[in-house]
Every structure is written in structure tokens, then in C-alpha cells.
Amino acid sequence: MGMTMTQKILASHAGLDSVQAGQLILASLDLVLGNDITSPVAIKEFSKLGRDSVFDRDKVTMVMDHFAPNKDIKASEQCKMCREFCGEKNITHFYDVGKMGVEHALLPEQGLVTAGNLVIGADSHTCTYGALGAFSTGVGSTDMACGMATGKAWFKVPSAIKFNLTGKLQKYVSGKDVILHIIGKIGVDGALYRSMEFSGEGLSELSVADRLCIANMAIEAGAKNGIFEVDELTLEYIKEHGGAEPKIFKADDDAEYDEVININLSEIEPTVSFPHLPENAKTFSEFGDVKIDQVVIGSCTNGRLEDLIIAAEIMKGKKCADGVRVIIIPATQQIYLDAMEMGLLKIFIESGAVVSTPTCGPCLGGHMGILAKGERAVATTNRNFVGRMGDPTSEVYLASPAVAAASAITGKITSPWEVMGK
Numbered sequence: 001m002g003m004t005m006t007q008k009i010l011a012s013h014a015g016l017d018s019v020q021a022g023q024l025i026l027a028s029l030d031l032v033l034g035n036d037i038t039s040p041v042a043i044k045e046f047s048k049l050g051r052d053s054v055f056d057r058d059k060v061t062m063v064m065d066h067f068a069p070n071k072d073i074k075a076s077e078q079c080k081m082c083r084e085f086c087g088e089k090n091i092t093h094f095y096d097v098g099k100m101g102v103e104h105a106l107l108p109e110q111g112l113v114t115a116g117n118l119v120i121g122a123d124s125h126t127c128t129y130g131a132l133g134a135f136s137t138g139v140g141s142t143d144m145a146c147g148m149a150t151g152k153a154w155f156k157v158p159s160a161i162k163f164n165l166t167g168k169l170q171k172y173v174s175g176k177d178v179i180l181h182i183i184g185k186i187g188v189d190g191a192l193y194r195s196m197e198f199s200g201e202g203l204s205e206l207s208v209a210d211r212l213c214i215a216n217m218a219i220e221a222g223a224k225n226g227i228f229e230v231d232e233l234t235l236e237y238i239k240e241h242g243g244a245e246p247k248i249f250k251a252d253d254d255a256e257y258d259e260v261i262n263i264n265l266s267e268i269e270p271t272v273s274f275p276h277l278p279e280n281a282k283t284f285s286e287f288g289d290v291k292i293d294q295v296v297i298g299s300c301t302n303g304r305l306e307d308l309i310i311a312a313e314i315m316k317g318k319k320c321a322d323g324v325r326v327i328i329i330p331a332t333q334q335i336y337l338d339a340m341e342m343g344l345l346k347i348f349i350e351s352g353a354v355v356s357t358p359t360c361g362p363c364l365g366g367h368m369g370i371l372a373k374g375e376r377a378v379a380t381t382n383r384n385f386v387g388r389m390g391d392p393t394s395e396v397y398l399a400s401p402a403v404a405a406a407s408a409i410t411g412k413i414t415s416p417w418e419v420m421g422k
Contacts, residue, residue: 002252101332175210184281298329321411
């Protein structure tokens, strides 16, 4: 029986010729990730294991991004614990304020992930790296601790859903619209503990930023991981960012899938997920005016340079609507610098928006844009659960940077086609 991309990566890292869905395996890790919220718990568990050092100081990384720059004393103590641990263990890849970024944008940018890698991270959106042809998945802090100590982790091999992509995206339609469309189609448990595997002729129409966004939100469909077939665009990105030599795993022709879902990219329209689940996806013909109080453009889902370029194109020469707070968060220092040199930050500030240092901040209701009672926000983030960005009565509408930027100008949830045309 043939294997999927994910199954081949898992078999390779377990030292096995083949694996099948449901099989339990012990696999070697290429990277173990934690952030300022999850790492302190892992550090405490690591100390119980009696190890003097991590399995490989080059293969453990911690990124201070959730409550950094620190919002309060507890946040500062958490970062201090991570800082001291990484100093003591001589961890190569520790990213603090001034060097850090939102972790799932930062690691690919820094070349820490390449095709064929097996990555675990104590953050649910670790599945992002599947965009580069890696197997990556979120784990708990205890698994992170064991991974740091041993360089290994246990997995149950997932079955898979194949997404066959065809067609070409329309103008101002992006990877965010694609994944919201898919989650709206299959539901938040539609891929539960399965691999979402993307291939097909339409793959060439998706930028790496689009793929990173789509893989990032695989977890919002309940998936164990999301993964894209490696092509020339993938290899160019890895080379450009100094990633290690890629190892390409291609699904066998006779690989077994639970189902195959065809997605015609040319049919996808600007899409918004209404509260309080990502599966509540609607296109603009399905709803009327929804006034908003805040717009957030950023996060590990949509804070990349490509996202900021689109937002700036729509906002250039226009003013944000009265009464709407607009927060722009470049996902890494490099993206911030590139956006500044391209004049994007000037466009945002002149429109009435504010620009923040890289942080996860508002996405998890941490800081830098908390919602009050009854307020509504359009956000390019990945979750819109009850109370996700603040008060339990507030509402979060998930959308692309293009939709978010258009909404910032009008003060209501707005299609970019309405502001810019098709």
C-alpha cells in the first residue's frame, strides 16, 4: 500500500520502510519549538528529567512573541525563565525582543525549517511549516520537554484528506480566503486528526505566503497537520532563506486517502468567517452591513510582507473610518524593516492606522488591541472563539488582509472588490 507525504516523512524519521494510519511510532525530531507561554511549563518538566543539556542545542528554539514586549510582571517573569534556560543550555536559536518575530513567520524566514523536516512545537499553529513540505504539528508542553531532552516524540500516524487544487485566484483573493472556504466546507472537525495534503495544478498559483497561511489554519479544521507538495517555488524560498538541504517526499500514486476534495481556486470569492467559529464562512452576497470597531492586520497567519503590500495598496491615499481603530503588526523585524523601506508604514500611518512591533498580542486576547464589551473586530488572525480577543460579548470576524484593509476604510466589513474593483 502506498503512503502519503506525511506518512513518508514519519516513516523516514522512525527508521521504518513504511507506516500506516493508526500506527504508533517513535520518531526523531529536526526541531523543537516553544514560546513565552508554553516554554516555562516545558522548562519545569525538563528539570524533572535530570538532564544537563538538551539533545541538540541547534535543534531547540524559543521565541518570545505572545506577551512580548512584556505586558505585565508575570509575562516578564515567563520570558526571564526562557532567557535564563536558553543561556544555561547554550541554545543557538533564542529570539527575544529586537530579534524575535511571530514564531511561525520567523522560523521559515530564518531558514530553520526545510522540506522533509519533522517539527514539533508547543503551539497549535506549528502546522504552518507544512507549507514547505515538512511535517509539523503542535504538542503540549510536556511533549516539548521530552522532545528537548531526547530528540524524539511519539506519534499516531494520521490518515489523510487530499485537496486537489485547480484554477487561478481572482484579484484580491488570497490563501486566507481559500482556507476559510475549505473550513466552511468541511467544518472545524472535518479533518480531525488527519493530514490535509495539498497538491494539483493550481498549486503553482499560490505564493509561499498563501501556503503558509493555509497550512497555519489546518488546525482550525481539526487536522494533525497541513502539508503542501514541494515544487520549484518551495525550493526557491528555502534556498533564499538559507534553509538546510531539502528532502522531498512525494505521495505515492496509490497512496490511500479518506477522501479527495477538489478545490477550484477561480471560484473562490473574498470570504469572512463570522463569530464564533472559523467554519462560519460567508461570502459578501450572504450578509449585509456589519459595522466594526477595530481592524487587526498581522499574526502568524497574515502578517507577512505580501499581506502588508496588499493592505497598503488598498489603504493608500485613503483615511481609516472614524471610530475604527486599525492596528498593523508586521510579523517579524525583517518584515517591519522591509515594509518601512518600501514606504508601507508611511501609508498606514497617514491613513490613521498604528504600526506595532512584532507580537502575537491581540490574536489571543493578550495585549495591543483588546476588545471591550460588544465590540467587533475584523482580524487577519486564525481564531474567532468566544472571548478570543477580549470581552466574551465581543465579536471577531476572520478575513484576509485585503478584506481587513477595505473594512478599515469603510468602517464596516467590506469586500476589496467594492473598494478597488475586480
